[in-house]
Amino acid sequence: MKTxxxxxxxxxxxxxxxxxxAVDDEARIKAVLDKVGMLVSEIPLNSxxxxxxxxxxxxxxxxxxxxxxxxxxxxxxxxxxxxxxPSLKHMLAEATDPLEIAVRLAIAGNVIDFGANPDFQLExxxxxxxxxxxxxxHYQGFKEKLARARxxxxxxxxxGETVFDRLLIETMDKPVTxxxxxxxxxxxxxxxxxxxxxxxxxxTLVSSGCDAPGTVLGSCSEQFLARFDxxxxxxxKGQGNYETLSHEKRPIFFLLKAKCPVIARDLxxxxxxxxxxxxxxx
Amino acid sequence: MKTxxxxxxxxxxxxxxxxxxAVDDEARIKAVLDKVGMLVSEIPLNSxxxxxxxxxxxxxxxxxxxxxxxxxxxxxxxxxxxxxxPSLKHMLAEATDPLEIAVRLAIAGNVIDFGANPDFQLExxxxxxxxxxxxxxHYQGFKEKLARARxxxxxxxxxGETVFDRLLIETMDKPVTxxxxxxxxxxxxxxxxxxxxxxxxxxTLVSSGCDAPGTVLGSCSEQFLARFDxxxxxxxKGQGNYETLSHEKRPIFFLLKAKCPVIARDLxxxxxxxxxxxxxxx
Numbered sequence: 001m002k003t004x005x006x007x008x009x010x011x012x013x014x015x016x017x018x019x020x021x022a023v024d025d026e027a028r029i030k031a032v033l034d035k036v037g038m039l040v041s042e043i044p045l046n047s048x049x050x051x052x053x054x055x056x057x058x059x060x061x062x063x064x065x066x067x068x069x070x071x072x073x074x075x076x077x078x079x080x081x082x083x084x085x086p087s088l089k090h091m092l093a094e095a096t097d098p099l100e101i102a103v104r105l106a107i108a109g110n111v112i113d114f115g116a117n118p119d120f121q122l123e124x125x126x127x128x129x130x131x132x133x134x135x136x137x138h139y140q141g142f143k144e145k146l147a148r149a150r151x152x153x154x155x156x157x158x159x160g161e162t163v164f165d166r167l168l169i170e171t172m173d174k175p176v177t178x179x180x181x182x183x184x185x186x187x188x189x190x191x192x193x194x195x196x197x198x199x200x201x202x203x204t205l206v207s208s209g210c211d212a213p214g215t216v217l218g219s220c221s222e223q224f225l226a227r228f229d230x231x232x233x234x235x236x237k238g239q240g241n242y243e244t245l246s247h248e249k250r251p252i253f254f255l256l257k258a259k260c261p262v263i264a265r266d267l268x269x270x271x272x273x274x275x276x277x278x279x280x281x282x
Numbered sequence: 283m284k285t286x287x288x289x290x291x292x293x294x295x296x297x298x299x300x301x302x303x304a305v306d307d308e309a310r311i312k313a314v315l316d317k318v319g320m321l322v323s324e325i326p327l328n329s330x331x332x333x334x335x336x337x338x339x340x341x342x343x344x345x346x347x348x349x350x351x352x353x354x355x356x357x358x359x360x361x362x363x364x365x366x367x368p369s370l371k372h373m374l375a376e377a378t379d380p381l382e383i384a385v386r387l388a389i390a391g392n393v394i395d396f397g398a399n400p401d402f403q404l405e406x407x408x409x410x411x412x413x414x415x416x417x418x419x420h421y422q423g424f425k426e427k428l429a430r431a432r433x434x435x436x437x438x439x440x441x442g443e444t445v446f447d448r449l450l451i452e453t454m455d456k457p458v459t460x461x462x463x464x465x466x467x468x469x470x471x472x473x474x475x476x477x478x479x480x481x482x483x484x485x486t487l488v489s490s491g492c493d494a495p496g497t498v499l500g501s502c503s504e505q506f507l508a509r510f511d512x513x514x515x516x517x518x519k520g521q522g523n524y525e526t527l528s529h530e531k532r533p534i535f536f537l538l539k540a541k542c543p544v545i546a547r548d549l550x551x552x553x554x555x556x557x558x559x560x561x562x563x564x
Contacts, residue, residue, distance in 0.1 A: 005298055005308065008315050012291035026287065030327060033290050037322030040315055045308070 001243045004262045007049045011056050012036060014115055018060045018186065021114075022069035032063045048244045049262075050214030053115070057185045057213070068184035070114055070159075077112050077160025077187065078196045080122055085163055092171060099146070100139060102171035104130050107255050107274045109164025110157060110238050114187040115213060116259040122160075129257060135273035138281055142253050145278075149233035152176045154203065155215055155245075156189045157238030157256075162197035165237065169202045177227060178203035183211035188240070214240030217248075239263050245279070252279035283525045286544045289331045293338050294318060296397055300342045300468065303396075304351035314345045330526045331544075332496030335397070339467045339495070350466035352396055352441075359394050359442025359469065360478050362404055367445055374453055381428070382421060384453035386412050389537050389556045391446025392439060392520050396469040397495060398541040404442075411539060417555035420563055424535050427560075431515035434458045436485065437497055437527075438471045439520030439538075444479035447519065451484045459509060460485035465493035470522070496522030499530075521545050527561070534561035 012033060019032040036059055043052050061067055088105055095101040108129035111120045146152075154169065154176050156162055169176045178199050181188045189197075194205050209221025215236070217225065228234070234252040236245055242254045242263065254277040258264040264271045294315060301314040318341055325334045343349055370387055377383040390411035393402045428434075436451065436458050438444055451458045460481050463470045471479075476487050491503025497518070499507065510516070516534040518527055524536045524545065536559040540546040546553045 005302075005311055005315065009291050009294035009298060012294055016287055016291060020287075026327070029287055033287065034323035037319040040319030045312060 001048055001246045001263070001266050003043060003045050003047055003049050003052060005045070006262050007052070008040060008043070010116075010260070010262075011039075011043075011052060014053070014186075015056050015060055017114070017118055018057060018069055019064055021073065022060060022064040022066035028064060032060055035059045035063055048214065048216065050212040050240045050244050051216055053214070053240070054185065054212035054216070054219075070184065070187040073114060074159035074187050074189075074193055075196070077122075077158070078163060078193060081109065081112070081160045081163035082197070084123070084126075085167070088164075088167055092167065098171050099143060101130070102168040103139060103142065103255060103276060104134075104274075106161075106164050106168040106237065107134070107257055107276070109161035110255070110257045111259075112158050112160040112187070113238070113259060114158075116239060129274055132274055134276050135258075135269040136267065136275045136277045138253065138278040139276050141278045141281065142276060145233055145251065145253075146172060146174070149174060151231050152233045152235065153227060153231035154178045154235045155208070155237055155241045156180050156194065156199075157241060158187050159189045159193035159197070160187070161237065162189045162194055162199055166197055166199050166202055168235075169199070176203040177231075178205050179208050179215075179224070180205065181211055181213070182207045182209050182221075185211050185213045188213050212240070212244070214242075214244035216244050242267075248279060250279060253277065254279065283330055283528045283545070283548050285325060285327050285329055285331050285334060286548075287327070288544050289334070290322060290325065292398075292542070292544075293321075293325075293334060296335070296468075297338050297342055299396070299400055300339060300351055301346055303355065304342060304346035304348035310346060314342055317341045317345055330496060330498065332494040332522045332526050333498055335496070335522070336467065336494035336498070336501075352466065352469040355396060356441035356469050356471075356475055357478070359404075359440070360445060360475060363391065363394070363442045363445035364479070366405070366408075367449070370446075370449055374449065380453050381425060383412070384450040385421060385424065385537060385558060386416075386556075388443075388446050388450040388519065389416070389539055389558070391443035392537070392539045393541075394440050394442040394469070395520070395541060396440075398521060411556055414556055416558050417540075417551035418549065418557045418559045420535065420560040421558050423560045423563065424558060427515055427533065427535075428454060428456070431456060433513050434515045434517065435509060435513035436460045436517045437490070437519055437523045438462050438476065438481075439523060440469050441471045441475035441479070442469070443519065444471045444476055444481055448479055448481050448484055450517075451481070458485040459513075460487050461490050461497075461506065462487065463493055463495070464489045464491050464503075467493050467495045470495050494522070494526070496524075496526035498526050524549075524559075530561060532561060535559065536561065 393407040
């Protein structure tokens with residue numbers, strides 16, 4: 001997905017939010033916005049928003065001197081999600097089609113987002129997503145492809161959401177490689193977050209090699225790219241991965257909640273809608 | 283009122299909206315945002331938002347080559363408001379306290395705002411404001427000071443809202459000087475808009491000499507400043523005038539609808555609240 005002009009005011013909103021999480025010094029926060037201002041003319045509209053997001057959050061880190069502003073918030077999100085884990089596991093055990101509920105739960109976990117959705121209310125939002133019919137619903141296709149898949153690559157998104165990913169991976173009961181970001185960016189899951197979420201017990205953990213809040217293939221490691229090319233099913237979680245992979249003609253299923261108007265418009269859905277989208281479906 | 287950090291993303295949102303109203307060329311619109319980006323480091327947080335707004339809208343004019351992007355929208359707003367004029371005049375004739383209703387109508391007209399509130403729905407919003415108790419309500423003080431006032435200065439805000447101002451001026455039935463912006467900025471009322479609204483029939487029209495979307499005293503004409511100092515009652519319409527005059531210890535009554543969270547917080551009210559505020563009240 002390309003960068004839309006509407007993304008530009010949003011980069012400033014996100015930079016401001018992240019800088020405020022990092023420090024409490026108005027002059028320093030203003031200096032972050034000053035530097036993001038200088039970036040605007042360098043934003044090519046044909047690049048994806050996470051490519052610029054990478055620069056924006058790098059600026060936040062450099063100017064505030066805080067390498068991982070969201071570290072405490074990420075730990076809290078994982079803690080909250082782990083507290084829900086037993087009851088969600090019970091819900092799956094009772095379900096007629098546990099896979100369908102697990103997919104919906106994995107999308108529900110995508111509400112945990114300090115970039116596009118900092119005002120989320122976890123338990124309330126989960127219930128809403130669970131009971132909502134996805135606006136794009138390629139679940140049947142997903143189920144069929146999953147049954148035949150041997151090499152599943154699961155592109156993680158946010159910390160905390162990772163616990164919901166674990167539930168889906170446990171329900172799929174297939175060998176899965178779970179992908180984290182190389183370095184902290186927003187509240188995206190890193191290796192540390194995946195480990196805290198217990199994902200190492202159910203999947204092979206690898207880094208994409210990329211520290212954008214998405215999967216920018218041009219910035220990923222050779223090792224990851226080989227893995228990406230080989231996979232016969234790729235589960236892509238969240239907006240950032242969608243933004244960077246939406247044009248790829250690969251066996252990708254995008255699972256996400258559309259939290260911003262630009263992505264919703266790109267997908268042809270409304271803000272708040274959930275999506276299970278087969279990249280190869282017309 | 284000083285500029286808050288939250289104003290900065292909003293300057294980009296407003297620049298984008300105005301540039302899109304002006305032209306239909308994505309590269310040109312992006313060039314506006316690039317140039318606004320360069321401005322960020324020059325924004326002093328101790329200046330008022332309209333001082334920066336002035337620069338932002340100047341950038342829109344310069345880069346798009348369109349001097350008054352909102353001209354057609356302003357004419358439409360005035361036309362819409364004039365169509366409502368007879369029924370509103372009738373409402374005032376029926377009112378127990380016509381002055382109170384006229385003040386509320388003047389605030390209701392403040393929903394017409396292509397800077398902070400481009401999605402307004404005129405008739406619906408008017409009804410809402412009319413029936414809403416102001417969150418800050420110094421109406422009694424206003425009524426008393428108005429009874430003694432001999433030299434009233436009325437600081438206009440937006441085109442279209444001007445028709446509602448005319449109703450209040452007619453109801454006050456006192457000599458009034460109505461102030462417009464020197465040059466077009468957003469949909470703020472200029473001399474042309476005041477004339478189209480029929481304000482010349484009920485008030486003396488003057489320009490502030492300032493082309494910011496507010497009344498930046500340091501940029502106003504000597505003639506206006508003399509008038510401002512002499513007035514024994516100043517009616518200040520809208521957010522922009524509040525932002526630039528909130529610290530003045532003068533006999534000012536601010537009439538506005540709080541449409542942005544920053545101004546609402548500065549006033550201690552909620553977004554959507556209406557305000558009749560005496561600048562000299564504690």
